[in-house]
Amino acid sequence: MSERAQITVAKSAGFCPGVKNAIDKVLELAKHSKKSIYTLGPLIHNKQVIETLREKNISAVSSVDEIKTSDAILVIRAHGIPPAEEAKIRALTLEVVDATCPLVKRVQENIRDHSRRGYATIIVGDRDHAEVIGLMGYAEGPCHVVSGPEEAAALPRMEKANIVAQTTQEADVFFAAAEAARKACGELIVSNTICNPTKQRQTETVEFSRNSDLVIVVGGKNSANTARLFQICERLAKKAVHIEREDELREELFKGAAKVFITAGASTPSWMIEKVLEKARELSGRAESPLAEKFSFAWKLVVTGSLYTALAAVALTYVCMKLEGTPVSRKLLLMAGLFAFSLHMANRAVEKGAAAPDKARNLLFVRYKTFSRASALVTGMLAVLLSAALGWKVFLAAAFFWAAGMMYPYKLPLAAFPASKDTVTALGWAFMCAWAPGLWHAGTASKSTHLAVLFAFLLVFMRSVLSGVINAHSDMIVGKENFYKAAGPRLTYAALFSILAFLAATLLALKGLGWKPHLAAALLTGLVYYLGLLLFFLLRRLPERITAETLIDTQFILLALLAWAV
Numbered sequence: 001m002s003e004r005a006q007i008t009v010a011k012s013a014g015f016c017p018g019v020k021n022a023i024d025k026v027l028e029l030a031k032h033s034k035k036s037i038y039t040l041g042p043l044i045h046n047k048q049v050i051e052t053l054r055e056k057n058i059s060a061v062s063s064v065d066e067i068k069t070s071d072a073i074l075v076i077r078a079h080g081i082p083p084a085e086e087a088k089i090r091a092l093t094l095e096v097v098d099a100t101c102p103l104v105k106r107v108q109e110n111i112r113d114h115s116r117r118g119y120a121t122i123i124v125g126d127r128d129h130a131e132v133i134g135l136m137g138y139a140e141g142p143c144h145v146v147s148g149p150e151e152a153a154a155l156p157r158m159e160k161a162n163i164v165a166q167t168t169q170e171a172d173v174f175f176a177a178a179e180a181a182r183k184a185c186g187e188l189i190v191s192n193t194i195c196n197p198t199k200q201r202q203t204e205t206v207e208f209s210r211n212s213d214l215v216i217v218v219g220g221k222n223s224a225n226t227a228r229l230f231q232i233c234e235r236l237a238k239k240a241v242h243i244e245r246e247d248e249l250r251e252e253l254f255k256g257a258a259k260v261f262i263t264a265g266a267s268t269p270s271w272m273i274e275k276v277l278e279k280a281r282e283l284s285g286r287a288e289s290p291l292a293e294k295f296s297f298a299w300k301l302v303v304t305g306s307l308y309t310a311l312a313a314v315a316l317t318y319v320c321m322k323l324e325g326t327p328v329s330r331k332l333l334l335m336a337g338l339f340a341f342s343l344h345m346a347n348r349a350v351e352k353g354a355a356a357p358d359k360a361r362n363l364l365f366v367r368y369k370t371f372s373r374a375s376a377l378v379t380g381m382l383a384v385l386l387s388a389a390l391g392w393k394v395f396l397a398a399a400f401f402w403a404a405g406m407m408y409p410y411k412l413p414l415a416a417f418p419a420s421k422d423t424v425t426a427l428g429w430a431f432m433c434a435w436a437p438g439l440w441h442a443g444t445a446s447k448s449t450h451l452a453v454l455f456a457f458l459l460v461f462m463r464s465v466l467s468g469v470i471n472a473h474s475d476m477i478v479g480k481e482n483f484y485k486a487a488g489p490r491l492t493y494a495a496l497f498s499i500l501a502f503l504a505a506t507l508l509a510l511k512g513l514g515w516k517p518h519l520a521a522a523l524l525t526g527l528v529y530y531l532g533l534l535l536f537f538l539l540r541r542l543p544e545r546i547t548a549e550t551l552i553d554t555q556f557i558l559l560a561l562l563a564w565a566v
């Protein structure tokens, strides 16, 4: 067996935002439209993902002439196309969906604006790459494509020129090409158009490659950005390999490798990176001990099986009962747990990955969905039955909220509204955890019930938004029903910090007014955990999905423990 190696996976590995957005778009179209869907060229350069898309009737065509029906949707992929070609396809009867990455659009605009002002265009990139072909179409004057400094040195004399980079270009190559081009130009504008996700990926790759004995680059062999990433690694690391699948790894590769770094191109799905990581652990002697493996498998079941979420709902109900001053009812605690379990499983049943791994996993996936639906129905009905023992008002409200929650994932008109998923989830939990105890105890909602409802609503809203952040970063399809997707990162974090500040201010005011001061102080302490969690997410320290879901739901358990201690 080889030495035990330290394995690091690049934080920037996996789909870039442009690719993720394009995949989300076509899968959403496939879900809601009966028309045939075509992409103009393969959506991404990854064989496995392309095969999965084909199974969903999303095919790639090299030209619109290959589409024989007008009842079709044509998707322009993230790389973009020349404006003349776009005008041509928009004149046809086909429905056209533009999934060009906004960062590519910026380069297109940059080229068009400068060329209109009389600047010649120089693009540093691969002249056969679809993005470069698209960019060339935006130059309204002379345009040259160079692969690097050697070709740039041979450029003809130009009075004034604008040099741009293909978005996935290597920074060193771009600046060297710009220096070489300067000699041929009277005036040269250097527009560094390498996109930010690529810059982050390259910076991380350079830093880790220098300190690694072995670098594994995962991604399609025909992917230009993966090939470029591999070139950097090959230059800097002691040993580097470019693989498409985990079964290309061999044990000899890990001999003497104390530090292993795994990175991936912008078109590599995260499930593929996970498979490579698993295999690398096995071959480098880093596989988990059998006991740790069993524990992590069991924990995965607890989290993906929604049991931890059910416990979180029980904990929040306990906190709300304390806030409202009602006796702690075991029936209500159980009902809240069943309710949360049911709705969470109903959601799991409709969740979709951007690309399902392989056939065996697909089969498991289908079985898991059937199980999720069945368990959601059974536990939900149990929760509603239990609510009948708590009075007819609680029963009616429980039946209403459960039915609405169950139907929500199945195209309720409400699902089209931005952030509707987070709002509906928060409303459902706020009813079950805060309103139901008040109704049961006093027959009507008191002031403290209203306070508890607001508290629960805001906490669960934050929980749902943070879950959306995780899903959006792990190849899950997230639509505008999720706040993060609808509002974007900046607004999302601004909203989350504002809610947190509002909750903290409310608890401080209650403490100052002498209203349950010990409880208010305990809950205020619990919000510090929330603050840490938000900062952790904001700094993009996004952990893998199971850990993230555990961290998010632990907040309620922590609040319950603090409330219990006072």
Ligand code: SF4
Pocket: 016, 017, 018, 019, 078, 079, 101, 102, 103, 104, 167, 168, 195, 196, 197, 198, 266
């Ligand atoms: S590599 Fe950059 S520019 Fe290209 S699709 Fe991805 S995010 Fe957009």
